[in-house]
Amino acid sequence: MSEQASDKRVCFRCLVAGRVQGVFFRAAAREQAQRLGLTGYARNLSDGRVEVLVCGEPDLVGQLREWLRVGPPTAEVTGVACEPGAFPHLSGFDIH
Secondary structure (H helix, E strand, O other): OHHHHHHHOOEEEEEEEEEEOOOOHHHHHHHHHHOOOEEEEEEEOOOOOHHHHHHHOOOHHHHHHHHHHHOOOOOOOEEEEEEOOOOOOOOOOOOO
């Protein structure tokens, strides 16, 4: 990847609310992220939300952010709040 291409990469931290724990949300998010070639992680928070860090090409990150608003069929997403952040050097997409 050229330096110019990496300069266009973005990173967002998103908090997903609703019925998003115990419904395979994190695994489905990882599947979507891997399909799009994105890096980051998904983890459950103690307040019932899921935190998703997603990094990559802006258009692809946007696609995952849109997917987060719906999630897998078993989820009921009531809200998604995303904020941009620094681009950490991650490889792959993990579930914590």
